[in-house]
């Protein structure tokens with residue numbers, strides 16, 4: 001049994017395989033049993049589940065996921081970690097490591113081949129340099145996913161769960177709200193990692209919704225309006241949408257129909273109001 005949360009053990013293993021922490025790959029390994037158990041508990045994983053981990057590192061979370069008896073697939077970009085992972089995950093018949101870049105792999109194929117089309121749970125301590133692209137990729141495949149429990153930077157976590165009218169609210173808050181129920185389950189200070197990152201972190205759980213909370217005529221147009229609504233921060237929604245080619249008069253008239261002021265800003269509108277605005281603008 002390895003003590004993968006202990007700094008001395010991490011150093012020993014890294015030394016044994018001639019490895020150094022790759023900052024560019026966001027290699028900050030978890031050193032807290034409590035935080036790891038929190039991720040696994042909140043994911044509510046059982047031996048019936050299919051679990052995807054992105055970025056196993058030296059396998060500290062992977063082992064915990066494996067202990068549940070679930071079918072675990074861990075995708076790691078760093079080829080130099082493969083021999084180390086082979087050692088730390090030895091004996092876990094239910095864990096498979098795939099040495100690929102999550103952003104480049106054929107996700108559809110992985111879902112079919114490894115999980116036979118069964119809905120999955122995602123659990124990961126994400127590499128921070130690429131959090132948003134990974135999350136957006138996962139959300140694209142939401143119909144294959146039950147939940148996503150991830151460690152991200154605290155500032156990002158706040159944006160993922162933010163409500164309209166707050167300073168953290170943005171296009172990503174709406175992208176998440178359209179597809180999931182989001183909650184911060186744990187705040188994690190930098191001293192729970194090796195090496196410690198410069199920022200504090202938080203665990204966010206996204207429970208994928210069976211269907212979107214609002215009904216719109218055209219989903220793509222909704223997201224065009226949402227992105228447009230935040231294109232020019234600190235400007236009015238009217239000006240911001242003009243920057244993506246929507247005439248001012250059109251937006252002003254739509255806002256009037258919705259009982260909203262012509263000077264309202266993008267961050268003030270709820271998902272429901274964005275839905276109504278999109279439907280009116282694209283009649």
Ligand code: SAM
Nearest residue numbers: 025028029030055056057076077101102125127
């Ligand atoms: N799960 C481990 C833990 O909690 O200690 C490691 C987490 S560390 C924050 C992020 C991991 O993601 C690193 O092992 C890194 O090499 C890996 N990684 C970075 N970019 C990746 C990518 N595009 N695809 C897959 N893995 C990636």
